Amino acid sequence: MSETKLAKYIRDTLIEESIKSTNKTLAPKNGNQRKYICSVENCERPAYAKGFCNAHYIRYRNGLDMNSPIKHRAREAICKITNCEEKIDGTGGWGFCRKHYSIIRRRTIKKILINWFNNKCIKCNKSYSLPEYDFHHIENKDHSISELLNNGNPETIAKEIMKCKLLCSNCHRKEHYKEIEYE
Secondary structure (H helix, E strand, O other), X not given: OOXXXXXXXXXXXXXXXXXXXXXXXXXXXXXXXXXXXXXXXXXXXXXXXXXXXXXXXXXXXXXXXXXXXXXXXXXXXXXXXOOOOOEOOOOOEOOEOHHHHHHHHHHHHHHHHHHHOOOOOOOOOOOOOHHHEEEEXXXXXXXXXXXXXXXXXXXXXXXXXXXXXXXXXXXXXXXXXXXXXXX
């Protein structure tokens, strides 16, 4: 696979993961089972009460003008991680706070790269779990892979990963142990 194909693969997989993650959080838990739409002209939202969508029902109840534009108010979203009470302030993504988004994005990219290397250490030819793999540079290193996993774009990651081979942590340590010269 070429560098550009790998970059596209990383980007597409990240987009798929974000869509999966976002759809889980934004879908209503109970859902509106009604099959009809709001009775106000040009409104295509599902009806919830008295033939109105939620916005028009509130206007109807309060005696307000039904034809003024609907303004969307953002809810205070909270991170999807169960015990995390952090508000999502635009610095995270996929429905997570900044901290959890970074962790999940990093793991997702690492999983993509390991799958690209066929999920096997090149030395011992065994499969391991995600944290047991390391990327070993075999050519001149421009960036650290761990830094790129945190905040690199797909093109830079693909360019740098083409200079690496996948090793388990044990084989990686052996590889670096050989490089050191002793007197």
